[in-house]
């Protein structure tokens with residue numbers, strides 16, 4: 001019986017054979033298996049691919065546990081923390097590590113020469129009452145692309161493409177990053193609603209960071225970036241300008257399409273230190289579910305304080321909340 005494999009299968013198989021990084025190879029093998037039509041004609045192919053997957057997993061397990069530390073091949077997944085995981089990517093020397101240093105307690109290598117960052121590093125950035133996880137990464141250029149970057153970017157909630165307004169080659173460098181990621185089947189978009197039909201691709205919401213803005217007095221470079229990315233949100237930053245760093249924090253919050261809701265125990269003050277994070281448009285019930293499924297089940301009504309409401313207004317579970325609302329659950 002013929003296997004009848006789709007044309008994309010052969011393209012992906014070629015990529016799989018050429019791939020050297022075991023983690024990326026494992027991901028491609030899993031994609032190939034998922035793409036294979038399941039019938040008698042592919043029985044042997046399926047078994048072969050499952051054997052390859054199991055061998056790659058063993059190989060990765062060994063590299064992860066050897067010496068008790070996670071090794072380079074294991075960089076492609078970073079556990080999420082806080083209200084959103086944000087990955088800083090871009091050409092060499094654009095200022096990715098300087099941004100991580102400015103916003104978090106992390107101590108990345110910052111240097112006036114390119115390729116100073118060799119591996120990803122994370123830190124937590126505060127915006128008002130929430131924290132976001134920032135990931136600093138090694139640069140993307142014709143000379144260098146760490147394969148684990150594809151996994152990290154796919155997994156992140158938001159991509160920040162850091163462009164260097166002080167660099168002559170700013171536009172070419174940014175275009176190269178887009179092209180390289182497209183090769184890896186990652187498409188940077190200004191907004192993402194749903195994913196592409198072809199499951200091998202992924203769309204990632206991206207904020208453009210026009211960095212070293214102090215060095216662009218005339219605004220000419222910024223205008224060039226605006227025309228390369230007409231639809232994207234763009235934030236201009238400089239580590240020398242505190243106001244621009246505040247704007248960056250706010251831009252990240254806005255791009256993540258989330259809101260904060262503060263809980264208030266009956267008869268007590270609201271807790272402003274630990275908001276519930278919900279996607280924009282979330283309801284009273286969504287907020288209750290984040291506390292506990294049973295709790296949401298038992299919920300009778302809630303009282304709300306916030307803009308556009310009477311203080312303590314009584315609402316039902318399908319009531320849509322907005323950023324900054326205070327909620328008192330009644331069960």
Ligand SMILES: Nc1nc2c(ncn2[C@@H]2O[C@H](COP(=O)(O)OP(=O)(O)OP(=O)(O)O)[C@@H](O)[C@H]2O)c(=O)[nH]1
Pocket residue numbers: 091092093094095096097098099109110111112113114115116117118137138139211212213214215237238239240
């Ligand atoms: N003028 C100016 N220089 C900056 C700014 N931010 C960073 N730099 C300088 O730019 C250079 C590169 O900064 P890094 O943060 O190491 O850049 P990177 O993108 O992490 O570089 P790689 O890790 O090599 O890709 C350093 O000399 C920084 O001091 C800024 O806002 N303005």
Ligand SMILES: [Mg+2]
Pocket residue numbers: 096097098109110116117136137
């Ligand atoms: Mg760096």
